[in-house]
Amino acid sequence: WQNPDRPVADLGELGDRARAVLAGNDLGTMVTAAPDLYPHMWSWDAAFVASGLSTVDVPRALAEMSSLLAAQWHSGMIPHIVFSDAPGYFPGVDRWRTAGVSPEGVSSSGICQPPVHATLVRRIVERAAARGGQDAQAAEDFARSTVPQWIRWHEWLRSARAADGSGLVTVYHGWESGMDNSPRFDGPYSRVHPGELEPFQRTDTRIVEDASQRPSDEEYARYLWLVQQMADVRFDDARLPGAVDFQVKDVFMSAVLAAANEDLAVLAEDYGHGGEAAQLREWAAEFREGVDSTVDPETGLARDRDVLTGEWIGLPTIAGFAPLVSSTDPLLRARQSELIDGPDWTGDPRLAFPLPASTSTRYPELRPRQYWRGPVWPVMNWYLASALRRHGDEERYGRWREASLDQLMEGHFGEYYEPFTGEPLGSWDQSWTAAVALEWLD
Numbered sequence: 001w002q003n004p005d006r007p008v009a010d011l012g013e014l015g016d017r018a019r020a021v022l023a024g025n026d027l028g029t030m031v032t033a034a035p036d037l038y039p040h041m042w043s044w045d046a047a048f049v050a051s052g053l054s055t056v057d058v059p060r061a062l063a064e065m066s067s068l069l070a071a072q073w074h075s076g077m078i079p080h081i082v083f084s085d086a087p088g089y090f091p092g093v094d095r096w097r098t099a100g101v102s103p104e105g106v107s108s109s110g111i112c113q114p115p116v117h118a119t120l121v122r123r124i125v126e127r128a129a130a131r132g133g134q135d136a137q138a139a140e141d142f143a144r145s146t147v148p149q150w151i152r153w154h155e156w157l158r159s160a161r162a163a164d165g166s167g168l169v170t171v172y173h174g175w176e177s178g179m180d181n182s183p184r185f186d187g188p189y190s191r192v193h194p195g196e197l198e199p200f201q202r203t204d205t206r207i208v209e210d211a212s213q214r215p216s217d218e219e220y221a222r223y224l225w226l227v228q229q230m231a232d233v234r235f236d237d238a239r240l241p242g243a244v245d246f247q248v249k250d251v252f253m254s255a256v257l258a259a260a261n262e263d264l265a266v267l268a269e270d271y272g273h274g275g276e277a278a279q280l281r282e283w284a285a286e287f288r289e290g291v292d293s294t295v296d297p298e299t300g301l302a303r304d305r306d307v308l309t310g311e312w313i314g315l316p317t318i319a320g321f322a323p324l325v326s327s328t329d330p331l332l333r334a335r336q337s338e339l340i341d342g343p344d345w346t347g348d349p350r351l352a353f354p355l356p357a358s359t360s361t362r363y364p365e366l367r368p369r370q371y372w373r374g375p376v377w378p379v380m381n382w383y384l385a386s387a388l389r390r391h392g393d394e395e396r397y398g399r400w401r402e403a404s405l406d407q408l409m410e411g412h413f414g415e416y417y418e419p420f421t422g423e424p425l426g427s428w429d430q431s432w433t434a435a436v437a438l439e440w441l442d
């Protein structure tokens with residue numbers, strides 16, 4: 001990778017190349033998450049992609065969000081994958097067995113992903129409003145007509161995944177967290193014992209030839225076992241708690257939801273649904289408090305909780321910084337900001353770029369090349385930095401921006417990066433990496 005065809009000359013060229021990546025992955029009304037590895041639409045990817053696209057083409061960005069919304073289930077759930085017709089990804093729609101459960105004509109998985117959408121819709125709408133003219137009008141029309149659908153999505157998260165009022169969202173699969181094989185899920189997954197599993201053949205390890213960058217076969221068997229358990233109860237929200245061997249209160253997803261509730265409240269007020277704003281703000285407070293309540297006083301990091309054993313999961317992963325997304329407690333924010341600058345995170349002098357990795361680089365079981373067990377994910381860093389900025393931290397935003405742009409200048413738009421060498425890993429030309437490049441440049 002260091003001898004490429006591709007190092008980028010300057011920021012102007014980086015922007016041109018990022019736009020070309022998105023155009024190259026665009027099927028028309030769906031930008032696939034990656035050209036070969038992920039030839040479909042992923043829920044949270046689509047929101048980042050739309051936000052990046054809105055720096056170039058607002059109507060196209062809105063069309064991306066509309067495609068995703070068109071797959072919303074009657075329950076309100078927005079599925080984590082909307083399948084294109086492309087072959088070659090496993091598990092495909094047949095393995096999910098969602099036909100007859102998902103709405104007529106929708107080809108999707110049966111689980112969800114972190115609800116970053118309302119936050120990014122607000123961003124797109126504000127960007128378009130600042131531009132004025134037809135872009136502003138199109139974004140306003142979009143917001144007016146879709147706010148009710150986003151509210152249904154948040155209502156579903158609250159009622160199907162957090163009805164206990166804990167302010168913490170339950171996930172039934174690591175895939176729902178978006179951080180599939182993070183060490184945070186090792187404990188819960190160690191208690192998942194696949195029974196009789198339909199035979200399967202992975203496709204991801206054919207595309208990412210270095211299998212050590214992807215989850216192991218053992219991990220995959222557990223992933224598929226959970227899919228089978230959910231499909232067996234037809235993804236019925238009421239039956240999942242009695243049927244699924246993996247149930248975790250996901251602190252990062254809860255923080256994302258807290259922030260998104262705030263953003264949706266603003267959109268609701270601005271675009272004709274003000275009556276719902278108070279409810280959304282109540283939920284924002286509930287999830288904000290839920291996240292704050294998980295912080296380990298010793299480490300200063302937020303924790304997940306295994307619902308089935310009641311155990312806290314306090315590993316040093318990026319999810320531990322969930323309060324930086326949602327908290328309004330100044331002491332907590334200060335402590336977390338100091339931590340993230342420290343030697344376990346961006347202050348580790350061995351880093352190629354001073355950016356947080358998915359798992360602390362001092363974690364004894366760090367796997368610096370393996371997916372969510374160590375690599376640096378550009379999309380996460382942009383999301384976290386924009387949350388810092390929104391809470392007034394321009395300084396850290398500026399530092400991370402510079403480091404992130406330096407990281408991306410190698411030109412492959414990697415899915416994730418080796419923390420110490422800066423090598424791009426996983427898929428190249430990953431859409432959300434290109435999208436956040438455009439956001440950093442905007």
Ligand code: 9YW
Nearest residue numbers: 033038042044045177178179180
């Ligand atoms: C998979 C598309 C998705 C992301 C997830 C990431 C990965 C899919 O890719 O999961 O098959 O492993 O973990 O967050 O949405 O980019």
